[in-house]
Amino acid sequence: MNINLMDIVGRVSHQCDIMFRVIDIREKHGKKIAILYGEDFRLIADAPYEDLIKIDPSMRMRLTKEFRSLEEQSYKLFRQDVDLLQQKQEYEVTEGYSKSYNYFQMPGKVLHIDGDPNYLKKCLTLYEKVGVPVYGFHCNEKEMPEKVGMLLDYYRPDILVITGHDAYSKSKGAMDDINAYRHSKHFVQTVREARKKVPHLDQLVIFAGACQSHFESLIHAGANFASSPSRVNIHALDPVYIVAKISFTPFMERINVWDVLRNTLTGDKGLGGIETKGVLRTGMPYKKNSSD
Structure with a gap:
């Protein structure tokens, strides 16, 4: 069976437990080696060409259906959290609904730097769905340290996501x-460069890491949240759920770490962090545009 670039494959030696995309095929010591990106997990791997098998359409459909079901469940739980935050905010702004105020809200802006353009596209779709203002930038992981400073100067985000494989x-x-x-x-290195620009943990909230990443080093470098405490795989969309919760939490409130992690697909084995302030700001009066 011929396996080509961008084919969806599984590793026979791992019982095809994860779906991968083939992103490169190269020779190493006279043998063919494939470089693989996880289709749903932020994992990079290499495998002998002969260990790979194409995932047939029926199996791919079944695995994809399982993941989409988990994603939908996670989204519903996250949506409930955001709705409760908004209700609480409305109650406080209107002094227990006793007064009618025209107010507006400014969720925290996100700059999402991703090493995988396909994952970045998935994440941007989810950000848009939940209403988080975001700028997305695709960049090879090795180039991130030299580019992050320029991107921070240009976009001036409240939250920075550094992820990939x-x-x-x-x-x-x-x-x-x-x-x-x-x-x-x-x-x-990218987190350190970002902290040179914005040292304070509550002036720029940082999420960093991907599958099996060195959690402790990322936190010590200055990340508020990171992966992966137990060195497990994290889902492609987990960073979005974390930073969206921060984006919608008022800046006067502190975020309990477990409240952020509990609606992710990976949980505290794959994600962790430190106590952090929210970044949502409320203002008034709200003036409608003539086009509204």
């Missing part, structure tokens, strides 16, 4: 050795 390789070192990870060191 990552993986831990046991053959390259112990789990506490950052050099044993595919892109963790690049994410760490």
Whole structure:
């Protein structure tokens, strides 16, 4: 069976547990090696060409259906959270609904830098669906440290997302050795560069990391939230649920870490963070445009 670039495949040695896209096929020591990106997880892997099998349409449909069901469940829970936040805010602004005020809200702006253009597109669709103002930028993980400063100056976001693909390789070192990870060191460098621009944790909220990333290093570098405490895979959309909750939480309120993690698809094994302020601001009066 011929396997080509962008085919959806599984690894026979791993019982086809994850669907991958083939992004490159190269020769190594006289053998064909495929470079793979997870289709639903932010994981990068390489595998012998002969270990791969194309995922047939029926299996792909079944696996995709399972993931979409999980995504929809997560979205509904997140939507409930946001609705409760908005109701609470309305109650406070109107002094217990006793007064009628025309007010407006400004959710926190997000700059999302992603190493995978397909994942970035999925994330931007979800941001739009939940109403988070966002700027998306695709950039290879290795180039992120040199580009993040310029992007922060240009977009001036409240929240920065630094993500893409990552993986831990046991053959390259112990789990506490950052050099044993595919892109963790690049994410760490990017966080450090961002903190040179905005040192304060509540003036720029940062999410950083991907599948199996070196969580501790990312937090120590200055990220508010990061992956992956237990070095597990994280879902492609998990960063969106985290930063959207922060975007819709008023800036006078502190966010309990578990409140942010509980509606993600991965939970606290794949995601973690530190106590952080929200970034939503409320103003008045609200003036309708003539086009409204």
